[in-house]
Amino acid sequence: MHQPNLAGRMMRTFGSPLAEMGRSRLVGRLFAIEGADGSGRSTNIKALSEWLEASGYAVKHMGLRRSPLLAQDIEHAKQSRLLTRTTMSLLYATDFYDQLVHEIIPALRAGYIVLADRYIYTLMARDIVRGAEPEWTRNLYSSALVPDAVFYLQTDPGELVLRNFEKNATLDYWESGMDLGLSRDMFESFLIYQGLIQRTFGRMQKRYGFTIVDANRDFAKIQRELRSHLTASLATAAK
Amino acid sequence: MVSKRPKYPGKLIAVEGLDGSGKSTQIYLVKRWLELSGARVFFTEWNSSSLVKPSTSKGKMSRLLTPTTFSLIHATDFADRYERQIFPLLQAGYIVLADRYIFTAFARDVVRGVDFDWVERLYSFAVQPDVTLYFRAPLEVALGRILDGRPELKYHEAGMDLGLSPDPYESFRIFQGRILEQYEMLAPRYHFTTLDATRDIHEQQAEVRRILRQKFRLSDFKKTKGRRAAA
Numbered sequence: 001m002h003q004p005n006l007a008g009r010m011m012r013t014f015g016s017p018l019a020e021m022g023r024s025r026l027v028g029r030l031f032a033i034e035g036a037d038g039s040g041r042s043t044n045i046k047a048l049s050e051w052l053e054a055s056g057y058a059v060k061h062m063g064l065r066r067s068p069l070l071a072q073d074i075e076h077a078k079q080s081r082l083l084t085r086t087t088m089s090l091l092y093a094t095d096f097y098d099q100l101v102h103e104i105i106p107a108l109r110a111g112y113i114v115l116a117d118r119y120i121y122t123l124m125a126r127d128i129v130r131g132a133e134p135e136w137t138r139n140l141y142s143s144a145l146v147p148d149a150v151f152y153l154q155t156d157p158g159e160l161v162l163r164n165f166e167k168n169a170t171l172d173y174w175e176s177g178m179d180l181g182l183s184r185d186m187f188e189s190f191l192i193y194q195g196l197i198q199r200t201f202g203r204m205q206k207r208y209g210f211t212i213v214d215a216n217r218d219f220a221k222i223q224r225e226l227r228s229h230l231t232a233s234l235a236t237a238a239k
Numbered sequence: 240m241v242s243k244r245p246k247y248p249g250k251l252i253a254v255e256g257l258d259g260s261g262k263s264t265q266i267y268l269v270k271r272w273l274e275l276s277g278a279r280v281f282f283t284e285w286n287s288s289s290l291v292k293p294s295t296s297k298g299k300m301s302r303l304l305t306p307t308t309f310s311l312i313h314a315t316d317f318a319d320r321y322e323r324q325i326f327p328l329l330q331a332g333y334i335v336l337a338d339r340y341i342f343t344a345f346a347r348d349v350v351r352g353v354d355f356d357w358v359e360r361l362y363s364f365a366v367q368p369d370v371t372l373y374f375r376a377p378l379e380v381a382l383g384r385i386l387d388g389r390p391e392l393k394y395h396e397a398g399m400d401l402g403l404s405p406d407p408y409e410s411f412r413i414f415q416g417r418i419l420e421q422y423e424m425l426a427p428r429y430h431f432t433t434l435d436a437t438r439d440i441h442e443q444q445a446e447v448r449r450i451l452r453q454k455f456r457l458s459d460f461k462k463t464k465g466r467r468a469a470a
């Protein structure tokens with residue numbers, strides 16, 4: 001890639017104004033990579049970061065449960081399982097917006113490429129599968145910045161199970177949707193839950209238009225596809 | 240708009256007003272009245288969830304909270320109290336007294352620059368109170384009661400994050416003035432019952448009890464009656 005020189009433009013939100021956005025043009029790019037645990041998100045993001053940095057771009061990461069303000073409290077809440085669903089949704093939303101306002105927007109103003117390891121879509125899907133009103137959830141995240149591109153690494157649930165076991169020899173309680181009582185059997189619960197999440201993503205794809213990437217293929221193919229999308233986006237002239 | 244309320248046997252009574260309006264004194268007296276009458280009553284106040292409090296305090300101390308996160312962290316606190324306590328107790332037939340309700344969020348968040356429609360929809364999971372008592376006092380009266388003796392004003396309490404003035408007292412003055420404007424807008428929209436908060440405590444309480452007696456029969460909520468079946 002030649003000398004990076006990103007054209008600045010006004011970034012949009014999903015409908016509601018964000019109090020902290022301000023007027024300055026955001027020069028960087030925001031790319032969101034979505035997918036279940038085991039879909040290869042982290043591996044691909046790491047490789048993309050290295051490739052971008054080698055090409056001369058400054059890269060910043062964003063993810064769920066990472067804000068210094070709330071990360072510990074969310075972890076505690078997850079473990080104690082004391083909080084109701086709306087409260088959990090709002091805790092995650094607070095964490096999300098905290099990162100958005102304090103780290104992402106400043107980074108975008110400074111011209112960074114921001115790679116988001118999951119974005120609002122996972123948060124919304126989790127809420128909706130748990131019975132949240134879709135309209136309420138959409139409103140909650142309507143002040144978020146619209147990413148320049150969203151990639152959904154779609155993986156067969158059967159494949160996800162195997163990859164999760166390879167990593168940890170155990171399935172995560174929340175990623176198996178055990179709080180939903182889908183099955184007493186964790187393995188079965190995981191498959192059902194991931195299926196529900198994928199169907200929700202399918203519906204969101206129609207609304208938000210993200211790029212579905214077949215993540216069942218080998219890593220090199222996936223990475224090539226992601227890089228070609230990113231290259232195209234980075235070459236876009238000022239909007 | 241806040242959603243239509245489903246039927247439940249309890250009653251939700253909220254009080255709103257500026258700091259220094261005397262609303263907390265009034266709701267406390269209501270609580271005592273109801274308790275001493277043997278009613279099933281529960282009291283909740285703003286920003287009091289024990290599960291969320293550590294984050295709120297941390298954020299406020301380090302001044303990390305900006306309008307949207309400030310709004311959301313208080314919404315989180317409210318959601319916890321609402322879903323674990325307020326709503327289940329209403330379903331069980333309690334009188335729930337709320338010192339400040341969602342309207343406090345609307346007023347404070349909007350003054351901080353948060354979009355009104357967004358925050359209104361954010362709280363749409365919560366029911367409308369059966370009565371919202373708005374203790375209206377002129378700004379100078381409310382300010383006088385708070386600032387008498389020059390107490391220490393905390394950063395966010397004084398609205399210092401808004402950059403209204405380098406002096407906390409001046410900042411507080413302007414901040415409260417803007418909150419008052421919001422309340423005046425919210426009052427008709429949410430059918431507040433407005434009371435003159437400049438009168439003496441006893442007179443106000445008498446009016447409050449008169450209003451409440453019209454809204455429900457105290458005997459319906461007596462503990463000795465045993466559990467009411469869900470409506």
